[in-house]
Amino acid sequence: MAKKFKVGLVRVVTIHDEEMLNLHGRLLEQYYPELEVESKCILNQPEGIHDEATELLAVPKIVDLAKVWEGIEALIISCAGDPAVEELRKELKIPVVGGGEATALLASHYGKKVGVLGITEVVPRAYARTFGENIVGTCRAEGVNSTLDLLTPAGRTAVIKKAKELKALGAEVIALACTGLSTIRIAKELEKVCEIPVIDPVMAEGLLTYFACLRRE
Template sequence: MEKYTVGLIRVLTIQDEELLNRHGKIIEKAFPELKVISKCIENQPKGIYDEKTEEEAKPKILRLVKEFENEGVDAIIISCAADPAVDEAKSLVSIPVIGAGSAASALALSYGRKIGVLNLTEETPKVIKDVLGNNLIAEAHPTGVTNTLDLMTEWGREEAIRAAKRLKEKGAEVIVLGCTGMSTIMIAPILENEVGIPVIDPVIAAGAVALHSLKRLDAWRGNE
């Protein structure tokens, strides 16, 4: 099977090789046709958590986007639910650039029209709000959770399940995870099992959109 190569950008500085490659491994497992190469931005150990850090990250992300294009990847994923620098990247390179937030939101709309967003701590990323529009009917986050490490604890998981149930009680038919940190620990299947409605993982959604983009281009070129 011929594989497509995808460059994946992590928007926090990660020294641990296994952790750096985790989102890529999740995508490769879900979509065996994709081979993922991961890189991270420099000097942002806490990643992006407000407007200031997003602005600081943008030029670093765009440098990696250009680097990936020069290395000949077929598509690029920016693995952050806020889609930082995605619009700028799309006008910078000629290959598909996918943001995890817009990918998850678009995919959620194919499952239902009443969408709830489960965030880690902060409010729903703007790009998710923009894509969902009036279909966004509820937002929640786990009480007391401040980072993804908290979600790895028993109480953190329980709080995430409670928050997801609150979204369902408010009428949500589908839940979007508003933080790719939740993808890192693969919490979507746990929530889906506990709550009983589809839970959209932003990293897997980005992989799905990347594969669709590349298949579409191949079909147009007659390479099905």
């Protein structure tokens, strides 16, 4: 039997339902059977991170949560904004992977012109740093202001509409910029609609984490 790598995963939205809390971890275990994922979430952020103010609130919570986490070989911050990733790389002796940087890195393999699709007005840092002027259009799907909106039929419809707009603007690949889009498992649907690659953040963060774990053996 292949070795299982024990990985911690931080959800940056407060979740009380165990099934929903562990959803990203279960997806990762399906994609990469060698990973064994334990998920935890930060407190008092029911709408997660969707702007600078909510990120500032979240960063110290993520750092405090991660610093006392024992028995893991890598840590994933399952958020496209990569909150606390740089801080934790200075604090921890294990690999720390952010959902945003992983998605941007993988998307860069599939095209030069990139549509970034998420829930924020501002493109997350890793995407802006990686693609710069090659980003087409704007980021936020209309009417989607937090990860909770993605769970509604209207939110899903808005995301599909936005993806079509980005394709029409010349996007060769769409990089999803919210892990809530992984929660609703919309990447494959967008690929069928737009007929271009769509990079799922949870799948991307898992790929980098698995590689990081292999390197440490």
